Amino acid sequence: EVQLVESGGGLVQPGGSLRLSCAASGFTFSSYEMNWVRQAPGKGLEWVSYISSSGSTIYYADSVKGRFTISRDNAKNSLYLQMNSLRAEDTAVYYCARAVDYWGQGTLVTVSS
């Protein structure tokens, strides 16, 4: 069974940093591209970032480019999102998704003073 479990969310002040993790199991992690998608409270889905199966190709939404960094460790079956210079508008539930066909349950990030 495919499982994706996000962690690392929490309350952080504007300008602060947070690192999200996503632990994958039930499939060959190194064979799949991965994505981070977020959803602000009461709002729609917003794609954040993509990383290829090897990690060699990476894309970011304009809204996070230069502030967020996606990475993966195929030996640990893990996906990461390093978030710096956080803003109030980054407040959202962050989901990791296997090629957007399977999703985790999400982790809440709240940016507030």
Next chain:
Amino acid sequence: SYELTQPSSVSVSPGQTARITCSGDVLAKKYARWFQQKPGQAPVLVIYKDSERPSGIPERFSGSSSGTTVTLTISGAQVEDEADYYCYSAADNNLRIFGGGTKLTVL
């Protein structure tokens, strides 16, 4: 343009056919996917490659495409189909985009 446009809401009675559209220039060249999201839950893929249905998704869910518009059709909608639905595609610049979402009411 790199936008996908959906109606904000669609309402049908149980047993009726619900149709949700998604429009955008990228859809003329790229496949679309559809996701169902119920309150407090993660999204679930219900259609990929415009019209393919993942295993485990009821046959009443179908998808179609014409030009720059894709359509999710739920034939014989049931109360449990009430949810938010999002279309999704990739843009020419390798970015990914979601539609704004459609709230389906079945009552």
